[in-house]
Amino acid sequence: MKKSIVAGLLSGLLAISFAGTASADTIINNSTSGYYNSSIGQILDGTSSYFPAANSGAGDPIYNNMSPAPNLSSANAILGNWLSASPSFNAYWSLASIPSTWAINAETAIVYTINAGSTGLTNVLAQFGVDNGIYVWLDGEYLNGWMAPGGAGTSEYSLNIGSLSAGTHYMQILREDHGGATGYNINVSGDAAPVPEPGTMVLLGAGLLGLAAFGKRRMNKEA
Incomplete structure (x- = not known):
């Protein structure tokens, strides 16, 4: 007995x-639409080391694991409350396919919506490639930033996010350029939590x- x-x-x-175990699923890739803001222009240029002067006037720096979060106050009127845990979007934003290139010397902002389902997600890994810089938030909490010259390889930068609770989340991204060319790649993957x-x-x-x-x-x- x-x-x-x-x-x-x-x-x-x-x-x-x-x-309920499963292999990692793609959550975001280059084909994923999001909320897009291309109206920032060069407002942030020269305001800090996060935003070098246009046309590589401050050189072509390399930064890894940039902390604390960048100061975006100069662009507050354009960005609005995009970094809220539940953002709303002003007239400068539109829901669109995210272009892999944008205006040289300009900054652009992106918000992706992540549906973590009824059980949440585990093993969430975000990989980015960008020319030149990128800053990443999740639900308004700053995660990391990087900057380097050169191209935009798919896994140039990796960010282990871990687990996401059930429901809706927002990944907020600011792309930086200080001259020459622009480029962008993204791949975010994760596992559905088992039921x-x-x-x-x-x-x-x-x-x-x-x-x-x-x-x-x-x-x-x-x-």
Whole structure:
């Protein structure tokens, strides 16, 4: 009797561990539409090291893991409340396909909507390529930024986001350029969090109840 109960309990736990597992799915790529703002222009140029002067006037710097978040106050009227955890968008924004290139020496902003479903997402990995700089937020929380000369390889920069809770999330991106050329690639992938199957939960519950009953019976015998 005891062995069958333990076996049932173990079966339930194993089934939960493997139920609903899946390979990583693409959440965002170069074909994903988003909210787009191309009206920033050169307002931010020269305001800090995050935004070098136009036409490489401040050289062609390389920065990794840029912190803290960039100061965007000069562009507040154009950007609006895009960095809210639940953003709304003013007249400078439109829902569009995100272009891989944009005006040289200008900055542009993007907001992607991520639907994490009813169970959330795990193992979320974001990869970016950009010429020249990029700054990334999630639900208004600054994550990281990078800048370098050269092209826009798909995995030039990687960001391990980890898990996202169920529901809707927003990835906010500011792209920077200080002359020469522009380019952009993005790929965000993740796994849907597993959902225990109803039959598995019944099996697990039966195993737990059986163990409780077994323990009670044993205690009565020893009393």
